[in-house]
Amino acid sequence: MLKWLSEFWNSNATYVLAIIAANLLIGFMLVHAIFSVWLERKVAGRIQDRLGPTRVGGKFGWLQTLADGMKLLVKEDSIPASADQFLFRLGPYIVLLGSFLAFIALPFGDGVIARDMNIGLFFMLAIMSSEVFGIILIGYGSGSKWSLFGGMREAAQMISYEIPMALCVLVPVVVAGSMNLSEVAKQQSGIWNWYIFHDPFTFCAFWTYFTCAMASCKRAPFDLAEAESELVAGFHTEYSGFRWLVIFMAEYGSMFAVSGIAVIMFLGGWSLGLPFELTDFFGTTLHLGFFGVVIGNIINVSVFIVKGWFLVFVMMWVRWTLPRLRIDQVMMMCLKYLIPIGCVLLAGVSVWVLFVPIILQQIVGWLLFILSLAGLGYMGFQLRTWSSALPGAGMPGMWRMEGLPGYQGATKN
Amino acid sequence: MFDAEMFMFWLIASLTGLCAIATVITQNIVRSATWLLFTLAGTSSIFFLLGADFVGAIQLLIYVGGTMVLVVFGVMLTAQGPFVNMRTSGAEWAISIVAGLMLLGVLCFGLTSFQKLPTGEALAKANEAHSKQRKANDPKTSTHASTIGQALSGVGYGPIYKRMPPLLPTKDAKGNLVTLPGAPRETERIHYLLPFEIVSVHLLVVLIGAAYLARAKRRRGGKA
Numbered sequence: 001m002l003k004w005l006s007e008f009w010n011s012n013a014t015y016v017l018a019i020i021a022a023n024l025l026i027g028f029m030l031v032h033a034i035f036s037v038w039l040e041r042k043v044a045g046r047i048q049d050r051l052g053p054t055r056v057g058g059k060f061g062w063l064q065t066l067a068d069g070m071k072l073l074v075k076e077d078s079i080p081a082s083a084d085q086f087l088f089r090l091g092p093y094i095v096l097l098g099s100f101l102a103f104i105a106l107p108f109g110d111g112v113i114a115r116d117m118n119i120g121l122f123f124m125l126a127i128m129s130s131e132v133f134g135i136i137l138i139g140y141g142s143g144s145k146w147s148l149f150g151g152m153r154e155a156a157q158m159i160s161y162e163i164p165m166a167l168c169v170l171v172p173v174v175v176a177g178s179m180n181l182s183e184v185a186k187q188q189s190g191i192w193n194w195y196i197f198h199d200p201f202t203f204c205a206f207w208t209y210f211t212c213a214m215a216s217c218k219r220a221p222f223d224l225a226e227a228e229s230e231l232v233a234g235f236h237t238e239y240s241g242f243r244w245l246v247i248f249m250a251e252y253g254s255m256f257a258v259s260g261i262a263v264i265m266f267l268g269g270w271s272l273g274l275p276f277e278l279t280d281f282f283g284t285t286l287h288l289g290f291f292g293v294v295i296g297n298i299i300n301v302s303v304f305i306v307k308g309w310f311l312v313f314v315m316m317w318v319r320w321t322l323p324r325l326r327i328d329q330v331m332m333m334c335l336k337y338l339i340p341i342g343c344v345l346l347a348g349v350s351v352w353v354l355f356v357p358i359i360l361q362q363i364v365g366w367l368l369f370i371l372s373l374a375g376l377g378y379m380g381f382q383l384r385t386w387s388s389a390l391p392g393a394g395m396p397g398m399w400r401m402e403g404l405p406g407y408q409g410a411t412k413n
Numbered sequence: 414m415f416d417a418e419m420f421m422f423w424l425i426a427s428l429t430g431l432c433a434i435a436t437v438i439t440q441n442i443v444r445s446a447t448w449l450l451f452t453l454a455g456t457s458s459i460f461f462l463l464g465a466d467f468v469g470a471i472q473l474l475i476y477v478g479g480t481m482v483l484v485v486f487g488v489m490l491t492a493q494g495p496f497v498n499m500r501t502s503g504a505e506w507a508i509s510i511v512a513g514l515m516l517l518g519v520l521c522f523g524l525t526s527f528q529k530l531p532t533g534e535a536l537a538k539a540n541e542a543h544s545k546q547r548k549a550n551d552p553k554t555s556t557h558a559s560t561i562g563q564a565l566s567g568v569g570y571g572p573i574y575k576r577m578p579p580l581l582p583t584k585d586a587k588g589n590l591v592t593l594p595g596a597p598r599e600t601e602r603i604h605y606l607l608p609f610e611i612v613s614v615h616l617l618v619v620l621i622g623a624a625y626l627a628r629a630k631r632r633r634g635g636k637a
Contacts, residue, residue: 015417086444094450117466126474133450133477140443 021114025103033252035309038065040316047320075241080143083238087141092239092246094134099253101127106260107182109270109300110279110293120181121173124261125166128216128254132158135225135235138247142238150234153327154218154225160334161215161222167342168209171202171349172265181261185269189277196266197369199361201349206266208341210311213258215330217251220319224327252312259311260304267307270300421462429455440500442488453477475616 009016038053041064045052053061079088104127105120107113117123132155139151172195176184188194196206215222226234236247263269272278276285278299282292325333352361429452436448453476460469 012417015421084441084443087447090447119467119470122474123466123470126470129474130454130477137443137447 018114025114026100029100029103029249029253029256032256032309033249034065034069036252036255036312037068037248038062039309039313043313043316044320047317069245072241072245077241077243078238080238082143084141084143087137088143088238089243091134091138091141092243092250094137095131095250096134096246096253098128098131098134099250099257102254102257105181106257107185107264107269108304109297110186110277111182112270112297112301113182116180116182118178118180118183121169121179121184121261121265124181124257125162125169128257129158129162131250131254134250138239139235142235144238146232146237147235150225150227150231150237153231154235157218157222157225157327157330157334158216160331161212161338164334164338164342165209165212165216167339167346168205168212169261169265171205171345172198174346174349174353175199175202176265181264181269185264185271186277188268189271190275191268191271191273192366192369193275194266194268194273197365197372199349199352199356199364200368201345201352202266203368203372204341205345205349206262208338208345209266210262210314212334212338213262214315214318215334217255217258217315219255219315221322221325222330223319223324224330227324229324255312255315256308259308259315262311263304263307270304270307272299272303418462422459425455425458425462429459446488450477 038061041053042060044050053064055061056063056067058064079085102124104114105117105123107116107120113120135154135158136151139147139149139154142148172184173179175195175198176187178184178187184195195202197203218225224230224234226236228234231237236244239247277296279293279296282288282296283290284292286292288295432448432451432455436445436452439445439448453472457469457472457477460466460472
C-alpha cells in the first residue's frame with residue numbers, strides 16, 4: 001500500500017498539487033467575492049450617506065453577504081422562453097472560467113503560484129480577454145433587447161480597453177525586461193524600487209492602467225453595459241439566482257485579478273517594502289529552513305492580498321463617487337485619449353531606459369518617491385484635521401452653502 | 414504506459430475533436446461559433462500541456478479573443494432576424510467534403526513520412542543533452558519565448574525542413590557547436606518569418622471581411 005502510494009506520488013505529484021492549487025484558488029475567489037460584496041455595501045454606505053448593511057446583523061453587518069448568498073441560491077432560476085437555452089446556460093460559466101483561469105499565473109508570494117510561466121502577464125491578459133465571449137453569449141442568448149444592447153456595449157468596451165491596458169502594462173515590462181510576474185515582483189524589493197516610482201512614465205502608466213482596468217471590469221463610471229438607468233440591467237437583465245451569482249463572482253474575481261497585475265507590475269508585488277525578501281530572511285538569515293520560508297510566505301501572501309484589496313477598495317471608492325459616463329464618452333476616452341497616452345508612455349519609457357543616464361534616472365526616481373510620500377502625507381494630514389460634519393452642517397467637500405437657509409457652517413477643528 | 418499526462422492528453426484531445434465535430438454539424442450559427450471557441454481553447458490547452466505556454470496564450474488571444482469576437486460581430490451585425498440558422502446546399506457539402514478529404518490526405522502523408530522518434534539508448538542520450546541545454550539556459554538553445562522571437566526575425570533556429578528534429582545543436586567541452594549525428598546542417602533550417610507574415614495577412618483579411626459584412630448596405634438606385 002505504502003509502496004503503491006509512493007509510486008503514485010512520484011508519477012502524479014504534479015497533478016495532485018495542481019488539484020490542490022486549483023481548490024485553493026477557487027476558495028480564495030469565493031472568499032474574495034464574499035468579502036468584496038460586503039465591502040462594496042459598506043463603502044457605498046459611507047460614501048453616499050446610505051445606511052449600509054444594518055438589518056441582518058453580525059459585527060459591521062458581515063452576515064449580509066451570507067444572507068445575499070442564501071437568497072440567490074434559493075431564488076427561482078428563470079430562463080426566458082425566447083432565450084437560446086444552451087447559450088443562456090453556458091454564458092456565465094465562460095465568464096467565470098475567463099476570470100478564474102487568470103489566477104493560475106498570479107503569484108501570491110515567493111513561489112506561491114499555481115504555474116510559474118515566463119509569459120505570465122501575457123497569459124493573464126489573454127485569458128481575461130476570453131471573458132468577453134461569455135458576455136456576448138449572455139447578451140445574445142438571452143433573447144432580449146436590453147441584454148443584446150448591454151452585451152454589444154460591453155464587447156465593444158472591453159475589446160477597446162484591452163489595447164491601452166496592454167500598452168500600459170508593457171511600460172514596467174520594458175523596465176523589468178521580463179513578463180514573468182514572480183520575477184518582476186522580486187526585482188522590486190524595497191519600497192523605493194517599486195516600478196511606480198521608477199520614472200515619470202511608469203508613474204503615469206500606473207494611473208492609466210488602473211483606469212483601463214476599471215473599465216475592463218465594467219465598473220462605474222464605465223458600467224454602461226449594465227446601466228440600470230438605460231438598459232434595466234444590461235447584459236444580465238434576464239438572469240436570476242445562481243447564474244446571476246456566477247456572473248458577479250466572475251466580476252469580483254477579475255477585479256482582483258487586474259488589481260493583482262497592478263500590484264505586481266507597479267506596487268512591488270508581495271513585498272512589504274523592505275529591501276530583502278522575507279522568505280530568504282526567515283529561511284536563510286534566521287536559519288529556520290523550510291519553516292521560515294512558510295512564515296515568510298504567509299506574511300507575503302497576506303501583504304499581497306491586502307494590497308489587492310486596497311486597489312479593489314479604490315475601484316469601489318471611484319464607483320460610488322463619480323457619476324456614470326455616456327457610452328460614446330466611454331469609447332471616446334479610450335480611443336482618443338487612453339490609446340495615444342499608452343503609446344506615448346511606451347515610447348517614452350523605451351527612450352528613458354535606453355538614453356537617459358543612470359544617475360539622472362535614479363535622481364528622478366527618488367524625487368518621484370519623495371514627492372509621492374509627501375503627497376500621501378498631506379492627504380493623511382488633511383483627512384485627520386478635517387473633521388467630519390455634524391448633522392445639519394454642510395458636509396466636507398460639498399458645494400459652498402453660505403447664505404442658504406439652515407446652513408450652520410462647516411466645522412473645522 | 415498510461416500515466417496522468419497521457420490521460421490528460423487523451424481527455425483534452427477527444428473533447429477537442431468532439432467540439433470540432435459539433436462545430437461542423439450545428440446549424441445555428443452562434444452555437445456553431447461557440448463550439449469553435451471550445452475547439453480552439455482545447456487546442457491551446459494541448460499547447461499548455463506540452464509546456465508551450467507562449468503558443469497556447471497566443472492561440473487564446475488571437476483566435477479565442479480576436480477571431481471569435483469578429484465572427485460573432487459579423488453574425489450579429491449582419492443577421493436579418495434573431496437566432497440565424499445556416500442552410501447548407503448540396504454543392505457546398507460536396508466542395509467541403511472534397512476539401513476535407515484533401516486536408517486529411519495531406520495530414521496522413523505528413524504523419525507517415527516523418528522519421529520515427531528515437532527510442533531506447535538514443536532517447537536517453539537525447540534527453541540528457543536536452544536537459545543540459547535547458548540548464549545552461551542558453552538563449553539560442555533553450556525553449557524560452559526568446560527562441561521563438563529570434564526564429565521569427567530569422568536570426569535563430571527555425572524548424573528543420575523534411576526531417577524530424579531530434580535535437581538542437583549542443584556545445585562540446587571547448588564551447589564549439591556540435592551537431593549530433595542525424596541532426597541536419599544549418600542550411601537545412603527554415604525560419605518562421607514567412608509563415609508569420611502569412612498569418613498576419615490572414616488576420617487582415619478577416620478584419621476586412623468583417624468590415625465588408627458589417628457595412629451599411631445601400632439599396633440599388635435608392636438612397637443609402
